[in-house]
Amino acid sequence: MSPSLPTFWVCYRYRASGGGGQEILGDKSTLVGGPARISIGVVDCFVYLLGSSGKGGPKTYVGWTNDLAQRLARHNAGKGARSTRGRTWVLLYVEKFPTRSEAMSREWHLKRDRAFRKRLLDDLAV
Secondary structure (H helix, E strand, O other): OOOOOOOEEEEEEEEEEOHHHOEEEEEEEEEEOOOOOOOOOOOOEEEEEEEEOOOOOOEEEEEEEOOHHHHHHHHHOOOOOHHHOOOOOEEEEEEEEOOHHHHHHHHHHHHHOHHHHHHHHHHHHO
């Protein structure tokens, strides 16, 4: 049984060449209503933020993966990261990256942005 997913934000990072050989990094955000499944290509990587309001109070978890649906299922089956076991998780936020290194870098930054994670958790409680 898969949990229903709330509405969440999906951010796509893209690169484009500007005039004069400049490289432009931009964001395109889309609001997705759940339950949702995001299709991905072979090289796409995702940074995701999960939320849970189980025993011990509300928690968030940030990670990266190539297969978002499978990773969420593993977390909810108790086979994900040790800190996610014993809870039911919902997907709160996703960003898509073309490379693993960009996804891992963004994961590092999101793990340190507690204010952003708290805002998403507060939205979950509403």
